[in-house]
Amino acid sequence: MTNDSENNRSGERPISGGYSRREALKLGGLATLGTLLGGGALLGRATPALAQASSAGTLSPANPLDIVIAVYPGGTLLDFAGPSEVFHQLPNTNIRYASLNGGFVTLEYGVEYGKTERLADIDKAGLILVPGGSDLTAPMQPEYQAQIRRLADSAKYVTSVCNGSLVLAATGVLKGKRSACHWAFINKLSEYGAIPVPDRFVEDDNGRFMSGGGITAGIDFALRVAGKLRGQQAAEFAQLVIEYDPAPPYHSGHPRDARPEVIAMVDKELPGASKGLARVPGVR
Structure with missing residues (x-):
C-alpha cells in the first residue's frame, strides 16, 4: 500500500498502454487522461479551466x-x-x-x-x-x-x-x-x-x-x-482525477446549517458536542 508498484502487483488492472489507472494519470496530466478515455466531449469543459496559468507551489516539482x-x-x-x-x-x-x-x-x-x-x-x-x-x-x-x-x-x-x-x-x-x-x-x-x-x-x-x-x-x-x-x-x-465535485443532498454537515432537532440527536450521542466539548475516549 505504500507505492504504486505494490498496488499494481496486488492486482490493480492496467488500462491501455499497460499502465495502471494511477500511473497513467500521473504520467501525462489531462493529455494522457483525454487520450486514454477517448477524451473530447468528457473533457471539453474542464480543459480550458485547467489550462489557465495558475499559482506555483512553495515546492518545486523537482523537490521530493x-x-x-x-x-x-x-x-x-x-x-x-x-x-x-x-x-x-x-x-x-x-x-x-x-x-x-x-x-x-x-x-x-x-x-x-x-x-x-x-x-x-x-x-x-x-x-x-x-x-x-x-x-x-x-x-x-x-x-x-x-x-x-x-x-x-x-x-x-x-x-x-x-x-x-x-x-x-x-x-x-x-x-x-x-x-x-x-x-x-x-x-x-x-x-x-x-x-x-x-x-x-x-x-x-x-x-x-x-x-x-x-x-x-x-x-x-x-x-x-x-x-x-x-x-x-x-x-x-x-481534484479532477478523483472527481471531487460535492453536491450533498442535505445541508446538515455543520451545526450552523443543521436543524435543531438533528443537533439535539448528536448532543444525545455526544454530550457537549454543540459546545465543542464532546468527550472522546483517551482525552482527559
Missing part, C-alpha cells in the same frame, strides 16, 4: 516530498483515506503509513489497515499527518506521543485532520498555534494551549501548521495543502 501518515488503533479511515488519495496524485510525492508497532492496525469499526511501518524506524518526514478517531486512547499514550513529537519537531509541515489536532496539541507542538478540529471537540484544543478556529481549513506559521475540520474536511484540507505545496494546477488536477 515525503509524507508520513501516522495511524493508530481506533482511528477513522476517512480522515486519512481522502487526503491519501489526493496526495497520491501529486508529482514527486511519496506517502508512507506508520504506526507505533508497525504491521496491521485495527481502525474504527474493526477495519484492519496495513501493513504499516514502525514510527520509530522513520528518521524524518517532510510532512506529517495525524488523522482523528473515535477513540484516542492509543495516540495519547506516551510512546506514541513521543514519536509524533519527534517527527513533528523536524518536519517542514505539521498537519492534522479532525480531532487528530487534539493528538498533536497533547504533544505540546500546537501551543499558541491556530488549529481546526471537528466541531464537536474543537474547544478541547484550548485545554492543550492551542487556539481553536472553527474553519474547515486553518494554517499558522506561514503554512507550517495546517489542519482540517471534521472527517470529510480532510479532502478540502488535502487539496489546500496540494495547492500550497505543488501549485494550483496540481491541486486542480488531483
Whole structure:
C-alpha cells in the first residue's frame, strides 16, 4: 500500500498502454487522461479551466516530498483515506503509513489497515499527518506521543485532520498555534494551549501548521495543502482525477446549517458536542 508498484502487483488492472489507472494519470496530466478515455466531449469543459496559468507551489516539482501518515488503533479511515488519495496524485510525492508497532492496525469499526511501518524506524518526514478517531486512547499514550513529537519537531509541515489536532496539541507542538478540529471537540484544543478556529481549513506559521475540520474536511484540507505545496494546477488536477465535485443532498454537515432537532440527536450521542466539548475516549 505504500507505492504504486505494490498496488499494481496486488492486482490493480492496467488500462491501455499497460499502465495502471494511477500511473497513467500521473504520467501525462489531462493529455494522457483525454487520450486514454477517448477524451473530447468528457473533457471539453474542464480543459480550458485547467489550462489557465495558475499559482506555483512553495515546492518545486523537482523537490521530493515525503509524507508520513501516522495511524493508530481506533482511528477513522476517512480522515486519512481522502487526503491519501489526493496526495497520491501529486508529482514527486511519496506517502508512507506508520504506526507505533508497525504491521496491521485495527481502525474504527474493526477495519484492519496495513501493513504499516514502525514510527520509530522513520528518521524524518517532510510532512506529517495525524488523522482523528473515535477513540484516542492509543495516540495519547506516551510512546506514541513521543514519536509524533519527534517527527513533528523536524518536519517542514505539521498537519492534522479532525480531532487528530487534539493528538498533536497533547504533544505540546500546537501551543499558541491556530488549529481546526471537528466541531464537536474543537474547544478541547484550548485545554492543550492551542487556539481553536472553527474553519474547515486553518494554517499558522506561514503554512507550517495546517489542519482540517471534521472527517470529510480532510479532502478540502488535502487539496489546500496540494495547492500550497505543488501549485494550483496540481491541486486542480488531483481534484479532477478523483472527481471531487460535492453536491450533498442535505445541508446538515455543520451545526450552523443543521436543524435543531438533528443537533439535539448528536448532543444525545455526544454530550457537549454543540459546545465543542464532546468527550472522546483517551482525552482527559
